[in-house]
Amino acid sequence: MSTELHTGAELVVKALSALKVKYLFGYPGGTVLDIYDALFKQQDVEHILVRHEQAATHMADGYARATGEVGVVLATSGPGATNCITGIATAYMDSIPMVVLSGQVPTGLIGDDAFQETDIVGCSRPIVKHSFNCRDISEIPNIIAKAFYIASTGRPGPVVIELPKDLLMPGQSAEFLLDAEIKMRSYNPTVKGHHRQIKKAVQAITQAKRLVIYSGGGIIIANAAELLQALVEKLNAPITNTLMGLGGISGLHDNFIGMLGMHGSLEANKAMAHADVILALGARFDDRVTNNVKKFCPNATIVHVDIDPTSISKTINAHIPVVGLVDIVIKQLLAELEETNYLINQENNQDWWQQINQWRNEKSISYENEVEGGKIKPQRVIQAMYQATNGEAYVCSDVGQHQMFAAQYYPFAKPRQWINSGGLGTMGFGLPAAMGVKMAFPDSHVICITGDGSIQMNIQELSTCMQYNLPVVIISLNNRSLGMVRQWQDMVYGGRHSSSYMESLPDFVKLAESYGHIGIQINSLDELDEKLAQAFAIKNQLVFVDVLVDEKEHVYPMQIRTGAIDEMWIKKGVKA
Amino acid sequence: MRRILAILLENEAGSLSRIVGLFSQRAFNIVSLTVAPTEDASLSRITIATEGDDKILEQIVKQVNKLIDVLKITDLTERQHVERELLLIKVLAMNDKSRTEVKRITDIFRGAIIDIGKQVYTIQLTGDADKLNAFINTLANETEIIESVRSGCVGIARGEKALRAK
Ligand SMILES: Cc1ncc(C[n+]2csc(CCOP(=O)(O)OP(=O)(O)O)c2C)c(N)n1
Ligand SMILES: [Mg+2]
Secondary structure, three states: OOOOOEOHHHHHHHHHHHOOOOEEEEOOOHHHHHHHHHHHOOOOOEEEEOOOHHHHHHHHHHHHHHHOOOEEEEEOOOHHHHOOHHHHHHHHHOOOOEEEEEEEOOHHHOOOOOOOOOOHHHHHHHHOOEEEEOOOHHHHHHHHHHHHHHHHOOOOOEEEEEEEHHHHOOOOOEOOOOOOOOOOOOOOOOOOOOHHHHHHHHHHHHHOOOEEEEEOHHHHHOOOHHHHHHHHHHHOOOEEEOHHHOOOOOOOOOOEEEEOOOOOOHHHHHHHHHOOEEEEEOOOOOHHHHOOHHHOOOOOEEEEEEOOHHHOOOOOOOOEEEEOOHHHHHHHHHHHHHHOOOOOOHHHHHHHHHHHHHHHHOOOOOOOOOOOOOOEOHHHHHHHHHHHOOOOOEEEEOOOHHHHHHHHHOOOOOOOOEEOOOOOOOOOOHHHHHHHHHHHOOOOOEEEEEEOOHHHHOHHHHHHHHHHOOOOEEEEEEOOEOHHHHHHHHHHOOOOOOOOEOOOOOOHHHHHHHOOOEEEEEOOHHHHHHHHHHHHHOOOOOEEEEEEEOOOOOOOOEEOOOOOOOOEEEEOOEEO | OEEEEEEEEEOOOOHHHHHHHHHHHOOOOOOEEEEEEOOOOOEEEEEEEEEOOHHHHHHHHHHHHHOOOEEEEEEHHHOOEEEEEEEEEEEEOOOHHHHHHHHHHHHHOOOEEEEEOOOEEEEEEEEOHHHHHHHHHHHHHHOOEEEEEEOOOEEEEOOOOOOOOO
């Protein structure tokens, strides 16, 4: 029997195609030219040429967040690889499955400070789930398969593979051999919750008088939204979402009490503070949620469900830890509730809801309407955007005030609709992420909500959008400043606006046009709805909507630093 | 509180740097660290002496366990265990008086003089950290210490308990 031999570059591409990879986001350079040559000769994997490697990582990331599949990146050694660092860190912080293939100088030159040599495995070590140095051509297919397995199972995350050029070039060859099954003796993510912990959890939940369910990005990643809804309804419990967890339950659901944390709703933070039992599902008690950990919900019994044991009792001590995949654990909880014939204690439940509704009635997510002829309020733009898209768009955000306004004023009905860099807070994420989403769902409305600062961090991708016809709708809440920075300077630094102005903004309309797109500027409220409708009616061209908004607006509510979770400014000068 | 952690991990390029990196990245403390392949050459065993309260230790153990190439980690200090460290120390032994004194101290601590030079003795001693510290202090009172090296501690559980791949 004759065996077919392949170069390392061919093995890479064959492995990707065997793993059903549709798109590879990348940028060529010396050490990966053999892979580019191999890509040229086949049809299975389509390469998307970005304009900066950081954008390739965010594009792959957006694609992964919207589809749940692994996003795949290809970069050359040295500067190509280091340009990926921010995108890898972004994916790491939000647990996004991603595989980054990086070139490396030939094996014989490693360590010599060869041209375009950087130790990318070393550089990325603190921000990856795992990484591989490839040193033997025959290992290539199995290393790639392992990388996909690790990236997408357990708590997902980015995996980096370093491929030295001599392993890719003609000269060495090997058979394409993929193990039928991936086995790793040192990696077996726990999936099911321990039955004793499930029983304890259900006991705590059913005895609670003031239960709150607090859910995060884990629900989205585990595709557990329907199960979560069933649990919420079974218990008639109030539910709050983290910034990463929005869409985990419909933003329109009666039991949804809004986002919690730094810019969360009054009712969400109050409910947490007054709860006697908190059921945390796929959330990690991030400091942007807890505020001062020393004052965090002292009277609550905390049931913490997470796939990652390190997340449990890291910042907030869990009384009942449950390690497992959150979808499976919710099923276990539901089964246990069924088994114990659980019935809601109507009296307690009603009292609790009555209290919550009082907080709700304070309408903390609100803003002062425009005065006649005044500037457009940024919140109003989000509401208009919601109307114009029937609430059905994918909303990919950059980082700043606009991000918080979008999180507060666009109720997401479904998981994966809201795509943002929550953990790292990466400005420049929005546009490439939206492009990745558009690749996956070309027929859906895909919005990039951004600011005049963030958009300029990856603006070069307008060119990629042109090349691949990616008609995303960019809505920039242009406040002529680094709004979120300025807000902190107003509130904490005596109004000294140190380097938070954008004093030389480009003409965004002309800029969009110069890339062959459509630019629209909106600067009065009268034209907001109409012009947005126009923008969304254009299906086959990218539209850049530059909305001039009130630069004085702050994001409220806002937690008061060092305070408890529910100590907040409701609006300027008004404490909760 | 001082703890001794034993880690069994894949003997692969980069696995040690992941452990060391993790400790520095998360501001955990390494008092000493030793590493070597085990009888099964595909596995390495690391012993780390560290310091921290229960909460920090819980995080260390969980974080190390989370690394993909770690098979097992255990806190030896939780149970009865044996710990040993090797000391090689070179001291000044210029005249008869200091030579006899150094020899006498070495004997009392059950060490061994393993090399001599014109004016120096090199001594080997094994034991736990306390014993080594006491030995060094005693020597320092008697003569001048020229050089010393400690292996960092290794440890193993007493009795049937064992740290193995399967
Ligand atoms: C890469 C990066 N650099 C700096 C920051 C810090 N930062 C957070 S929000 C912000 C301002 C964002 O300005 P803009 O995009 O205009 O949004 P706005 O707050 O005005 O809505 C800055 C500088 C960051 N999050 N990311
Ligand atoms: Mg701005």
